[in-house]
Amino acid sequence: MLDFILVTGDRAIFNPTFGKAIVAVRPGILNGTGIPTINKKKICLFGDEKKVIVPGCSYTSPPNITPGTGTLSIQSLAINQKARKVKSKRTAVLLKGTTFTARFQVIVPATTPTVPPEPDTMLVYFGTGFFTTTNRTTKGT
Numbered sequence: 001m002l003d004f005i006l007v008t009g010d011r012a013i014f015n016p017t018f019g020k021a022i023v024a025v026r027p028g029i030l031n032g033t034g035i036p037t038i039n040k041k042k043i044c045l046f047g048d049e050k051k052v053i054v055p056g057c058s059y060t061s062p063p064n065i066t067p068g069t070g071t072l073s074i075q076s077l078a079i080n081q082k083a084r085k086v087k088s089k090r091t092a093v094l095l096k097g098t099t100f101t102a103r104f105q106v107i108v109p110a111t112t113p114t115v116p117p118e119p120d121t122m123l124v125y126f127g128t129g130f131f132t133t134t135n136r137t138t139k140g141t
Contacts, residue, residue: 071107
């Protein structure tokens with residue numbers, strides 16, 4: 001099915017719910033490495049999503065309500081976010097698609113408000129996200 005091709009500057013929008021953790025999310029910015037351009041922006045290739053890293057996001061995870069921090073990234077794409085036919089440099093281009101699987105890596109654990117505070121024991125949480133694109137003209141499949 002045809003969908004918009006992602007380009008440099010497009011955003012990865014992370015949903016704030018990661019299991020029981022609630023993350024203060026910020027968008028990640030894609031940086032395309034494809035040779036062709038759309039509106040003077042390089043297209044994004046499979047693998048470019050792995051470079052989307054959003055550090056320093058605060059989170060809580062009941063009963064750990066004193067915020068901790070971590071890093072957001074894209075764990076894996078949905079099947080409809082990787083083109084099957086359109087390629088650049090022999091690599092599939094990225095499509096807007098539906099939702100990707102997101103990863104939140106805890107750096108500083110959230111803690112309980114008790115004395116002494118008890119840290120969150122989870123080091124990784126998984127959630128979802130989606131892409132937004134400025135490309136409104138070029139589609140691929």
